[in-house]
Amino acid sequence: MTRTDDRARVGALGEQLAADFLIESGLRVLARNWRCRHGELDLIAADDTTRTVVFVEVKTRTGDGYGGPAQAVTPVKVRRLRRLAGLWLAQHGGGWAGVRIDVIAIRLGRREPEITHIQGVG
Template identity: 70%
Template sequence: MTSLTRAEIGALGEQLAVEHLRTLGLVVLDRNWRCRYGELDVIAADDATRTAVFVEVKTRTSDRFGGVQQAVTPDKVRRLRRLAGLWLAGQDKGWAAVRIDVIGVRIGRQRTPEITHLQAVV
């Protein structure tokens, strides 16, 4: 297998995260939403509960930089909340709830990627 670039690894992890969310019944509304303050990896909706779900995807090929919990610092959570607020401000639809999730995708240690899904990190 040829080695992948960081961007390719990130894109693969994001695609696996999107597939995981869809298996949970969520509808993906947007991917890689950008504004001047940053980027949201995945924005999904849980139509059953009318919840907007903002997902940060962390893809790793080793444990060198820590696990999913270490990847999302309080500063990162604040930034995600701000970005989520900006995205919501541009929407017509009202949401009953808003949630920020983190999905960690670990590639390479096992034959199939390992997915860790932390819900409502704030």
């Protein structure tokens, strides 16, 4: 198995854990890995109680070699996520009362995955 395969497997596991976390938190997952020619959104969820659509960037790490997962979401990355969110909204509409960009940081390698949900990053 190559390093790329390992990274893809870790990323897929992180996205599944993040989706499960959102569902357990009362959100409804609308899409996973939504792609367009400008990039990809990891997860798109709806908070039906507040009519808010939530665009979620998932960062999964197995160690601290590259800093914590949340540090990987730079201002440049946030701008790209905002652009992608705008494109998704233009295609899907939905009359949302609110829009939010969140990060779910997942650290693997411990007994239980450590999940941190950072709301409203951009």
